[in-house]
Amino acid sequence: MIASVSGEVLVRRPDHVVIDASGVGYRLAVSAETLKSVPARGKRTSLHAHLVAREDALSLFGFSSEEERDLFLHLISVGGVGPKVAMAVLSGGPVRELLRAIAAGDAKRFQAVPGIGKRTAERIIVELREKVAGEIQTDAGDPAAQDGGDEPRVLAREGLLNLGYTPPEAERLLAEAQGESPEEIVQSALRAAAGAKV
Numbered sequence: 001m002i003a004s005v006s007g008e009v010l011v012r013r014p015d016h017v018v019i020d021a022s023g024v025g026y027r028l029a030v031s032a033e034t035l036k037s038v039p040a041r042g043k044r045t046s047l048h049a050h051l052v053a054r055e056d057a058l059s060l061f062g063f064s065s066e067e068e069r070d071l072f073l074h075l076i077s078v079g080g081v082g083p084k085v086a087m088a089v090l091s092g093g094p095v096r097e098l099l100r101a102i103a104a105g106d107a108k109r110f111q112a113v114p115g116i117g118k119r120t121a122e123r124i125i126v127e128l129r130e131k132v133a134g135e136i137q138t139d140a141g142d143p144a145a146q147d148g149g150d151e152p153r154v155l156a157r158e159g160l161l162n163l164g165y166t167p168p169e170a171e172r173l174l175a176e177a178q179g180e181s182p183e184e185i186v187q188s189a190l191r192a193a194a195g196a197k198v
Contacts, residue, residue: 004047004048005019005026005060007022008044009040009043009044011027011041012038012041015030016028016029017030017038017045017047019047026060028060029059029062030061031087032168032172033090033093034063037064038064048063048064048068048069049062049063050073061083067096068095071095072090075128078128080119080123081116085113085115088114092110092112092167094154102125105125109121110125152179152180152181153182153185156174159186170189176188177189177192
């Protein structure tokens with residue numbers, strides 16, 4: 001089992017990265033959240049990993065944290081949720097935010113994900129609610145969880161959505177955006193969008 005991959009970033013795309021680990025290029029599918037933590041090409045990085053073996057393919061998935069990998073494993077244990085749909089869920093926000101949505105029974109949050117209907121969203125809530133409850137309680141004692149470490153990016157994402165960008169467009173812009181406050185992040189994202197149109 002491949003538990004992690006460390007090395008130089010060769011390719012950085014919206015849905016995957018390729019990391020050169022001792023001369024072998026590993027292609028890892030990643031969520032938009034993980035992509036934010038992957039540096040530019042030529043830089044070194046390390047990702048937690050999970051290998052999904054199917055009869056017709058071996059697929060490697062990369063995660064910026066063990067918490068994200070754990071949630072991925074929880075999600076693919078739910079009937080009707082495959083690895084690709086699980087990655088789409090993980091692209092919908094920080095792990096703590098997704099865990100809170102599950103604990104709160106917020107099925108609509110998951111219905112917004114492509115590939116998830118009402119029934120599957122409700123199944124995610126029912127099957128994972130008790131499993132994630134302990135993980136949220138653990139976070140309660142974590143100062144980083146209380147001060148909302150990812151809060152500026154969450155607010156910036158909402159701002160971009162309010163400006164008419166689609167969720168995938170907003171995530172792509174945020175992946176390149178810099179700044180400390182939501183305003184700075186949004187301004188940086190909009191400058192990047194304007195530059196892309198020129």
